[in-house]
Amino acid sequence: MRQSRRSRFGDLIRAASPSDRRRFLADLWAARGWATTVESHLVVARRGDRTDRLAVVSRSRFRPSPSVPAEATVVVALGDPARTRRAAPNDARILSVDDLYDLVRYGLPEGRGDDLVADHFGVRLADLPGGDGGAGGADDSGGAFASLRRRLSSLSSLPVAPLVFVALLVAAVVVTAGPGGVPVLGEAFGGQQPPSSTPAATTTSEPMPTPESRAVAPGVSTAGVENATRLAAAHRRAAANRSYRWTLGYRESIAGDETGREVEVVRVEAPNVYVSEVGRAGQLRAFPRPTASEDSYADGTTRYARRPAEPDGVAARVLDADVRDGPGRQASRAARYLEWYLSADETSVTRVERAANAAAEPEPELGPALYRIEGRGTDFPRSRGYRVQAVVEEDGFVRSMRVTYETRDGLGVEVWFAYDAVGETTVTRPAWLDRAGGSTGGRTVVPANASR
Incomplete structure (x- = not known):
């Protein structure tokens, strides 16, 4: 649903x-x-x-x-x-x-x-996909049942006998459900009966067994992505325990011709020790974008953002204790994107084949099993031709992801990210922060409740 x-x-x-x-x-x-x-x-x-x-x-x-x-x-x-x-x-x-x-x-x-x-x-x-839903927060795909249930709720004050009669009518509706489980309301309810037809003679054939799906990663089985939220949470936990370099890209095009792109490179040494640098080219129309809007650096206690509009070019904010003790900003960002983009209408999962030359790459050194996720169709974002592909490890760590779609006004969008240098990344203080005033002054301190 x-x-x-x-x-x-x-x-x-x-x-x-x-x-x-x-x-x-x-x-x-x-x-x-x-x-x-x-x-x-x-x-x-x-x-x-x-x-x-x-x-x-x-x-x-x-x-x-x-x-x-x-x-x-x-x-x-x-x-x-x-x-x-x-x-x-x-x-x-x-x-x-x-x-x-x-x-x-x-x-x-x-x-x-x-x-x-x-x-x-x-x-x-x-x-966000779907309508507002009811107070319970769900869009009821069983429209006929929902409508009937709402009408019957007004009958709660009737005597028992009429309620029994109503219950029998509801049971009749369920029993006379049509193809696909859609209820066919009888003439007493103003419904239309399905056309009658004489069933053709059929021969009984042995049903083909359906392969049983098995879990390959948190929220993912051989049948596809079953719970994108669970997969995103597993990735957040896995990323919080590793150092890495994370490259995010965003590209826009019209009729196949690139009009602009943005690439962010994030180096993470610890959950709240990182440096992010953003490069841009051309003109970009859509906002917000998954890439950051500014260069930043965090030393474990304070986050610094490079903002030329500030008097000294830098804004600083003391990291919140809840964030500092958690998985960190970058791991949470990645988890949020994975939940958005992997909530596709249709997904499939295949095992990623290793190198064909077994002598060159022995099996014991191959590391964790990898699985490729491919998906299509989504209500978020509103788009045409939505496609997503990702490679995930057994523990839920998503090594890479690529998304392509076209907006309703004809803008082609491509989003991608990939991890490398896992377990081998360190962070150094960026030069732009030293030019802004060194370690003892020259920075604008933003209140802790300001927007990040």
């Missing part, structure tokens, strides 16, 4: 780090006219003489109830709102992920919510 736009929004919120969620919440309340700051594990929002303290509470499989800050007055529940309600202060307002979606989608001026989500998660709400 396709995920709804509401459900994909919930996935974005849950996949974000705690600090990213707080920054998003702060900007959302700021867009609604509040003055906001991020203080420890709370977002403090002030407007006039009113002060709200907002907390985001994750669901947990290991605790009977979530941990809610005692001073919180507004709590966003990423799990069960009822469970969060029991653990929250009595006067706290509880918001579910669906409530948060409605606030972004309908509680801001037109287009502002799309821009806000794009700023924090790299994708506009309007570009």
Whole structure:
């Protein structure tokens, strides 16, 4: 079943780090006219003489109830709102992920919510697949059943006998389901009966056995990608434990002729020790793009961004403790892209063949098994001719990925990334940071709750 736009929004919120969620919440309340700051594990929002303290509470499989800050007055529940309600202060307002979606989608001026989500998660709400879905966050592909269920919900106050009669009618609808499981409503419901036909004589043949699929990587089986979110999470864990060089590319073309490209090279020594350099050529139209908008350097405690518009050319931000203790910015970026681009309509998986000359490359030295993922068709992004190919290891580490598609207005897009120098990469302080003022001054310090 396709995920709804509401459900994909919930996935974005849950996949974000705690600090990213707080920054998003702060900007959302700021867009609604509040003055906001991020203080420890709370977002403090002030407007006039009113002060709200907002907390985001994750669901947990290991605790009977979530941990809610005692001073919180507004709590966003990423799990069960009822469970969060029991653990929250009595006067706290509880918001579910669906409530948060409605606030972004309908509680801001037109287009502002799309821009806000794009700023924090790299994708506009309007570009997420599917419709808004119901309050439960799902688009119901069984349209006839959903419509009938909604109509019957209004009958809950009827006496028992009429309800029994209605239940029998519903059972009749299910029993008379047509081809493919689509219900055929009888004349009593205003439906149309399928044309009758005399079945032709058939011969019974032995059914062909269907090969049983087996798992080859987290979220991936021999049948295809079964859970892109799980695969992305496995890649994030694998990338957090390695040093590497990560090259990302983005290219635009019209009628096959390149109009612009952007290439980012990221060298990662540790989760929060990295340097990123971006090169551009030509003119690019689409935004946001998977490549970074600025050169950056992180030394484990502070992230520096190269910004010529700043008085000294550099902006600095102290890394959030939640991020520093996690998998790091670059691993999280890659996981986000994998979840987006590998959520294709159709996928297939094949084993990558090794070198044909066994004498030149003995089997024990080949390393982990590799699998090639090929996919086509997607609602995200809105496109024609969508194709994706990726190579993944058994632990979920995606070595490379390439995506091609054409936008609705005829713009050809190609996105790719690849890893190399795995386990062999070190980072040195870039020269542009020294020119900006050295290690003791000459930098602009950005508050911790500012946009990254």
